[in-house]
Amino acid sequence: MIITGLAVGAALGFILQRGRFCITGAFRDLWVSRSGRWFTAFLVAVAVQAIGVAALTGAGAISPEIPQFSVVATVVGSFIFGVGIVLAGGCATGTYYRAGEGLVGSWFALVAYVLSAAAARGGILAPVTDWVKGAWTxxxxxxxxxxxxxxWAGVIILAGATALLVHRHVVASRARSAPVQLPAQRRGLAHLLLERQWNPLVTGALVGAIAIIAWPASWATGREDGLGITAPSANLVGGIVTGDASRFDWGVLLILGIVLGSYIAAKASGEFRVRVPSAQVIQRSIGGGLLMGVGAAWAGGCSIGNALVQTSLLSWQGWVALVFQILGVGAAAWVLLIRPRQRRAAERAAARQAASAETAPDSAEPVTAGA
Structure with a gap:
């Protein structure tokens, strides 16, 4: 039944919201703060899903189709997508779950994203997409x-490498954290789910588990795929515009479920709040959404379809897309975040130096000779 798409999406939206699992933030932290904590959590999700998919494939439950690697489409599309998610303040999935939290900027980014994805996949921009995808396949x-x-050997290598990164992260976290005496904490499921801060690695493992569940749940409805955001988004727009009910498949219910699950989590934890950003942020969100939709259509997937799902299948498309999404995020972060921060720091240093020079005593005063 396609209603399982709504259930899986709601569970994913709840986990993303409560765990603050932001793929854009994970990529951006690599450049801005030089932190790999959230990127390690992201790789945990990839590795967990890879193990689950390998098991499902071996059992004959699913038989994923691996796309042939289209070089230009994957490289250029993923880079554009990476730039877009920084402008939009979140990737495709992040935009959906933050829309459920009440972020108006994400609402604008989401509309721009689904419209541009629909236009690039099967609308007015489809010929361009076809040309890009056929440029170097x-x-x-x-x-x-x-x-x-x-x-299976590739899965073992991925799982082993991820385990080493997790170990390194845990050791580094323990070294940074000084032992302190904490007061008695509240207990109970509600506290764990809605009040306590979630561990990034646990959140990543939960996202990977949901990704595994998505495979057989989706295949049972005739949709032979796992988690996906861009194609369902385009189908949602196509179904609304054309009235073709067949477009409202498991994937469409998945993305609607993400918004629903995020809303439930935000309301239950007291974090739901309609927040209206500045006009500049809204303009950036719209521009970022447009780039996200086109980039994901060209690359054959977004930060979920490529960077999470295709990487777990060990496909060239997935891993090359992941690299160039990160590079796109880095380029946008340099222009919008890193360089302006460096410029402001240089201006403050110059101002302090000028102020220090003005208040310093004059060392060139003449010395009066003694009698």
């Missing part, structure tokens, strides 16, 4: 197949 599918190793 290879026969490459998965990385293990290209280097001649079994798929």
């Amino acid at each position: 290879t026969g490459l599918t998965t990385i293990p197949a290209s280097i001649g190793i079994p798929e």
Whole structure:
């Protein structure tokens, strides 16, 4: 039943909202604060899903189709998408769940994103998308197949590398945290779900678990795919515009469920609040949403479809998309965040130096000779 899409989406939206799982923030922190904490949590989600998908595939429950690697479309589209998510203040999934929290800027970004995705996938911009995707298509599918190793070996390597990163993160966190005497904490499920701050690594594991569940739930309805945001977003617009009810499939209910789950989590935790940003932020959100939709359509997926799902399938498209999404985020972060911060710091340093020079005593005063 396609109603399971709504349930899976609601669970995902709840986890994303309560865990503050922001893929844009994970990528941006690599450049701005040089922190890999959230990126490690993201890789946990990828690795957990990779193990689950390998098990489901081995059991014959699913048989994922790996796309052939289109170089120009993946590279350019993913870079554009990376720039867009910084402007929009969140990736495709982040925009959905933040819309459920009441962020008006995300509402604008979401509308721009779904419209541009629909236009690029099957609308007025579809010919451009087809041309970009056909510019340089290879026969490459998965990385293990290209280097001649079994798929399960690739999954083991990914899981092992992720485990090493998790260990490094845990050790570093313990070294930074000084032991303190904490007061007795409240207990209970409501406290754990709605009040206590979630551990990033646990959140990443939960996202990976939901991604695993999405595969058989989606396949049971005839939609042979896992988590996805861009194609369902385009289908939502297409269904509304054309009235074609067949477009409202499991994936469409998934994205609607993300908004619903995020809203429930935000209301229950007292974090729901309609927040109206400045006109400049709204303009950036719209521009970012437009870039997100086009970039994801060209690349064949967004931060979920490519960076989370296709990476778990060890596809070339997924991992190259992940790299260029991060590079796009870095380029946008440099222009919008890092460079302005450096400029302001230099201006403050110059102002302090000038003020210090004005108040310093004159060391060149003449010395009066003694009698």
